[in-house]
Amino acid sequence: MSRVTLEKKNHIAIVTFNRPEKLNALDDDQIKAILEIGDTLKQDKSIRAVVLTGAGKAFCAGLDVQAQFSAIGTVAVENVIHRTDGILNDWQKLVWQWHALPVPVIAAVHGYAFGGGLQIMMGCDIRIVAPETKLAILETKWGIVPDMAGTQLFRHSVRADIIKLLTYTHRTFSGKEALEYGFATQLSETPLESAIALAEEIASKSPDAIVQSKKILNAAPYVDAEEGLMQESVAQSKLLKSKNQMEAVMAGIQKRSGNFDDYSIL
Secondary structure: OOOEEEEEEOOEEEEEEOOHHHOOOEOHHHHHHHHHHHHHHHHOOOOOEEEEEEOOOOOEOOEOHHHHHOOOOOHHHHHHHOOOEOOEOHHHHHHHHHHHOOOOEEEEEOOEEEOHHHHHHHOOOEEEEOOOOEEEOOHHHHOOOOOOOHHHHHHHOOOHHHHHHHHHHOOOEEHHHHHHHOOOOEEOOOHHHHHHHHHHHHHOOOHHHHHHHHHHHHHHHHOOHHHHHHHHHHHHHHHOOOHHHHHHHHHHHHOOOOOOOOOOOO
């Protein structure tokens, strides 16, 4: 059985973590499968939005502790320092690839999002969470730190004192608390249905405008005002009078759905 499934329809990709008997916990095979799906989507310019979800009772319960810690002292420890993809090691890429993907990624979260599962969720642009979901920054329970890009992602949505409290205590919190803290974007009793509906809305827009918007919004926290304003202007100069931009104008004037080409402006 495939560890991760990919369904593509109407320019939307639905990625499902498919290890339900282990609450979609992350062992080496699961990590490899998720990385491969990410690389596939990165090359597919027909995709305009991605939904991440988990089969069965959980989004992702984090690391498969028994499988991962049995490798301590061998290749697993060596790979923590080794960079496999630019600034990233494989565990970090597992999360950061969704943040870096050109198109928006929506997490549909239910059941459990612990440790690495929570960090994957935070790599997504938008997080739709079931109210009774259980979440935790779990790493300190096992004597380690959140090292799958979480420290670079939590801080943009959550107050520093809340991050520290939850990291130091590995306390479990609910989906309702996740919304209050800033981990969740919105709550839904049916997060997958809500995520797909949002993906359909995003996919109806000019994909060039969406891709450029994500690019400059992702960069904004890391650049000064001068650079950020220039990035706005550069993006706009690429979009103005392009085929998809003109189609967006005509579709708006004529009150119809846009007929857009795949995104091409990066």
